Amino acid sequence: MKVNQISIFLENKSGRLSDVARILGENNINIRALSLADTTDFGILRLIVNDTEKADRLLKENGFTVGKTEVVAVEVEDRPGGLARILEILNKDDINVEYMYAFVERSRNNAVIIFRFDDKCTDRAIKLLNKSGIIVLEGKKIYNL
Amino acid sequence: MIWDEEFETLPREAMQALQLKRLQQVAQRVYNTVPFYKRAFDQAGIKPDSIKTLADLAKLPFTIKDDLRENYPFGMFSVPMSEVVRIHASSGTTGKPTVVGYTRRDINTWAELMARTLSCGNVTKGDIVHNAYGYGLFTGGLGAHYGAERIGASVIPMSGGNTKKQIMIMQDFGSTVLTSTPSYALFMAETAAEMGVDFKSLKLRVGIFGAEPWSDNMRKEIEEKLNISAIDIYGLSEVIGPGVASECEEAKCGLHIFEDHFIPEIIDPNTKEVLPYGEKGELVFTCITKEAFPLIRYRTRDISALHAEPCRCGRTLVRMDRVSGRSDDMLIIRGVNVFPSQIESVLMEIEGLEPHYMIIVDREGSLDTLEVQVEVNERLFSDEIKVLEAMEARITKDIKEMLGVAAKVKLVEPKTIERSMGKAKRVIDKRKM
Numbered sequence: 001m002k003v004n005q006i007s008i009f010l011e012n013k014s015g016r017l018s019d020v021a022r023i024l025g026e027n028n029i030n031i032r033a034l035s036l037a038d039t040t041d042f043g044i045l046r047l048i049v050n051d052t053e054k055a056d057r058l059l060k061e062n063g064f065t066v067g068k069t070e071v072v073a074v075e076v077e078d079r080p081g082g083l084a085r086i087l088e089i090l091n092k093d094d095i096n097v098e099y100m101y102a103f104v105e106r107s108r109n110n111a112v113i114i115f116r117f118d119d120k121c122t123d124r125a126i127k128l129l130n131k132s133g134i135i136v137l138e139g140k141k142i143y144n145l
Numbered sequence: 146m147i148w149d150e151e152f153e154t155l156p157r158e159a160m161q162a163l164q165l166k167r168l169q170q171v172a173q174r175v176y177n178t179v180p181f182y183k184r185a186f187d188q189a190g191i192k193p194d195s196i197k198t199l200a201d202l203a204k205l206p207f208t209i210k211d212d213l214r215e216n217y218p219f220g221m222f223s224v225p226m227s228e229v230v231r232i233h234a235s236s237g238t239t240g241k242p243t244v245v246g247y248t249r250r251d252i253n254t255w256a257e258l259m260a261r262t263l264s265c266g267n268v269t270k271g272d273i274v275h276n277a278y279g280y281g282l283f284t285g286g287l288g289a290h291y292g293a294e295r296i297g298a299s300v301i302p303m304s305g306g307n308t309k310k311q312i313m314i315m316q317d318f319g320s321t322v323l324t325s326t327p328s329y330a331l332f333m334a335e336t337a338a339e340m341g342v343d344f345k346s347l348k349l350r351v352g353i354f355g356a357e358p359w360s361d362n363m364r365k366e367i368e369e370k371l372n373i374s375a376i377d378i379y380g381l382s383e384v385i386g387p388g389v390a391s392e393c394e395e396a397k398c399g400l401h402i403f404e405d406h407f408i409p410e411i412i413d414p415n416t417k418e419v420l421p422y423g424e425k426g427e428l429v430f431t432c433i434t435k436e437a438f439p440l441i442r443y444r445t446r447d448i449s450a451l452h453a454e455p456c457r458c459g460r461t462l463v464r465m466d467r468v469s470g471r472s473d474d475m476l477i478i479r480g481v482n483v484f485p486s487q488i489e490s491v492l493m494e495i496e497g498l499e500p501h502y503m504i505i506v507d508r509e510g511s512l513d514t515l516e517v518q519v520e521v522n523e524r525l526f527s528d529e530i531k532v533l534e535a536m537e538a539r540i541t542k543d544i545k546e547m548l549g550v551a552a553k554v555k556l557v558e559p560k561t562i563e564r565s566m567g568k569a570k571r572v573i574d575k576r577k578m
Contacts, residue, residue, distance in 0.1 A: 007528035009521050011558045037530050041555050042521075046528055063560050065526045098529055116528065 001126050002070040003114070003139045004052040008045045009065040012038065020045060023062055029055050032145055033114055035101035046101070048073075048114065050143045071116050072126055073142050075135040078104055078111045086113065089132045095121045105145065112137065112145075148264035148296070149257065152405045153460045157453070160461065164408050165199050167433035172196055172205065175439055178223040181216055182206075182441065202408065202431065203419050207442045210243065213383065218244040224437050234282040235382040235482065242282070245382050246437040252291065254434055258388035258403050259292020265391040265401065265458075266351045266376040268322050270297030275320035275349075277311060277329055278356065279480070280304040284386025285356050289324040292388065298322070305329060308336040315347060323352040326480050327359040327367060327375070331511030334370035344372045351394065353378055355387055357477045358468055377467055383443055384430045390465055396456050399464030406434045409463060410442070411451050414472035425450045427472045428465065446473045474572065476506055478513045481550050485571045488517055488552075491543045495536075497524035501562045507575040515552040517544065520559045 010016045017036070024031060024047075033048040049055045052068070059066045076082040083102075090097065098116040105112060117125050129136050147153050155163070172193040175182040185206040186192065195201070213221060222229065230249050234242035247255065268274065274293040278285030286304055293300040301318060303311055305325075311333060314320070323330060330352055337344060349371060355378035367375045379400050380387035389407055390400035402409050410419050411426040420426045428447045432439040448470040455461045476483045485504055492498050498519065505516040519540060527533060533556060540554040 005528070007526075009526050009533075009556075009558060011556075011561070016558075039530060039534065042533070042557075044528055044530060044533070063558070065521050065523055065559050067523065067526045067528050069528045 001072070001130075001136050001138060002122065003048060003073045003137070003142050005069045005071045005114070005116075006047050006049065006052060006056055006059070007067045007069060008047070008059060010043045010045055012041055012043060017043075017045065019062070020059065020064070023058055024049065024055060027054065027058055029058070032142055033101065033103045033112070035099070035114075037099065048142055052143075069116065070122060071114050072122060072129075073137040073139075074113045074115065074129060075105075075110050075137055076113055078109055082111065083113065086129070086134060089128060089134070090125060093124070093128050095125050095128070112142070146264045146267050146269065147459060148261040153261065153401070153403075153462060155405070155461055157461065160404060161199055163405055164433060165196075167405075168199070168202060168408065168431065169193065169196050171431075171433050171435075171439050172441065175223055175441060179221060181212060181221060185441075199408075202410070202442070205431075205441050207417070207429070207444050208440045209444050210383075210446075213243045214241060217241050219246065221440070222246050222437055223439055224248055229437050231287075233284045233287075233382055233386065235284070243383060245284075245386075248436040251385075251436050251438075254406065255288060255385055255388055256291040256295040258385065258406065259288050260295040261292075261403060262378050262388050262391040263289075263292050263296055263298070263322070263324075263353060265378075265393045266322070266353050266374070267394050268293070268296060268298055268351065268353070272296075272298040272321045272350075273319055273348075274298045274300045274322040274324060275303055275311070275315055275318075276300055277303045277305055277323065277325035277333075278387075283480075284380070284382045285326075288380070288386040288388055289353070293322075293324075308333055309340060312337045312340055312342055315349065316342060319348045321348050321350045323349055323371070323373070325352070325354065326356045327352075327354040327363055328357060328479070328508075328511050328513065330354060330367050330371060330375075331363070334367070335510055344370065347372075349373050351376065353391075355379060357480055358470075361467075379465065379468065381445060381447075383438075383440060384432060384445075385435065389430065393456060393458040393460065395458040398456065399452055399466055401456065401460045401462040401464055402451075404462050407432055409451055409465065411449065412444075414444075414446075422451050422453050422463075425466075425469075428468075446471050446475060448472055476504070476572065476574065478506060478515050478550050481548060483515070483548055483550060487547055488544060489571075491547050492519060492540065494543065495540065497522070501559075502571065503557075503562045504572045505575065506572065513576065515550055516555055517552050518555050518557045518562060520562055521556045522559055 030050045037044045100115045102113045176193045189206045229246040231247040280286030352375045378391045380389040390402040408431045410429040414427040428445045428449045447468045449465045452464045501520040503518040507514045537554045544552045
């Protein structure tokens with residue numbers, strides 16, 4: 001029930017983000033979701049792609065520092081209150097969200113929210129969400145959206 | 146104005162005769178009282194009484210900073226501690242400082258030498274000396290203080306920092322002489338400008354600047370901004386502190402070395418051969434009058450050249466060029482001695498860090514900045530910002546604890562720091578001096 005995410009260290013200098021996009025594009029890797037966190041000096045690009053292993057290998061070959069993390073993807077109706085309900089469930093059980101980002105599915109009327117929990121909490125969070133009737137998406141499904 | 150007419154204008158032959166006599170005495174003394182020197186002389190196969198001419202100095206062993214560290218804290222002292230009346234220390238390279246001691250006579254010698262130095266800037270008993278060299282273990286503050294008192298000038302013992310107050314006091318007390326590092330003088334100029342104080346309205350006339358490398362361009366800037374005449378002085382705590390050499394205000398053409406106390410040599414730092422006058426190399430000093438801490442052929446690592454022609458100010462003392470660099474990789478950042486190896490050792494203490502780093506020194510306004518770039522690798526990398534920021538904060542804190550200097554730590558992408566064959570280039574010094 002977990003989704004593989006790759007993260008890439010980027011110095012804040014022009015051209016680095018476009019280098020990543022170009023390498024993935026030239027190798028036919030499709031980006032499903034992304035988020036970029038930045039500080040004054042550096043940024044961390046987090047990506048979910050259709051071929052995690054290939055993207056990881058290609059970026060490393062091109063000199064990038066790449067990490068792999070397991071995140072949780074949750075489907076939620078694209079309407080007001082959708083996110084609030086999920087966060088409430090997590091909050092009640094004291095599960096802290098390290099970071100999250102969201103995108104809207106093209107074919108359906110739903111949003112997908114990607115959650116990064118503390119490693120120790122991930123399994124507990126998935127169980128809790130399942131129990132509460134929230135749809136946790138499998139990796140396969142996200143990669144092939 | 147010449148403080149000590151007799152010794153500062155001694156004819157060359159008389160100076161050399163005096164130096165030889167004093168050298169023979171000090172060699173005899175360190176051989177008998179400092180175990181390090183007995184060993185070093187024996188290893189070199191020379192006895193103190195085989196010194197017959199000044200040229201024999203070249204046969205004596207060198208002393209290097211590592212020797213002082215190995216004999217930390219008092220192992221190089223040549224008198225019992227009961228004779229030592231003052232202890233100073235300079236910033237260390239591995240956490241341990243270099244410790245120097247003074248007898249009562251040494252303190253007196255030092256005051257005389259600083260009186261000579263200030264007199265080179267025509268400071269007299271009528272002057273008010275604003276002393277912004279740091280007081281404490283650093284030799285600058287007390288060194289300048291004693292010299293100014295010896296002349297009979299009125300000393301304001303300001304020490305460093307609290308710059309707005311310094312400007313106020315300078316204005317209200319009518320300071321005529323400033324003693325500080327050159328970069329602090331420029332910082333004062335900026336602060337005064339912010340306060341709306343014009344140096345032209347102050348009584349300040351001359352500045353006696355040392356303790357860090359600077360250039361003629363910086364001199365021009367200081368002279369314009371502070372509306373004063375700026376003098377370059379030279380010294381290092383291992384030799385005595387400030388008061389080893391000084392420019393005269395008349396010529397500002399090289400620094401007169403007080404050779405009746407310190408014999409200068411210039412050596413090739415690689416072959417260690419003594420070089421003739423006029424040639425550039427590493428400056429070496431032998432202290433021939435000090436009692437507590439007399440060093441033989443101490444390698445300063447400062448690059449300079451010596452000139453023997455008498456100066457138009459009347460002094461016959463040998464002059465040294467303004468220090469133009471180092472024969473090692475030491476940096477002076479905000480007055481603190483920093484070796485790249487110290488930063489490396491901080492980084493190597495941290496699990497997972499690779500020794501790929503770059504040190505970038507720059508000057509913003511008048512203050513030195515230190516940036517340390519560290520390559521991120523997969524072991525350190527995290528998808529969470531807070532983990533990487535914690536790493537930066539940890540390195541910053543460790544460097545501050547080790548060096549006493551604040552550094553900005555910047556994580557960079559791997560392999561972005563240039564790999565070079567042989568000796569890696571670790572430092573980019575962008576300061577224009």
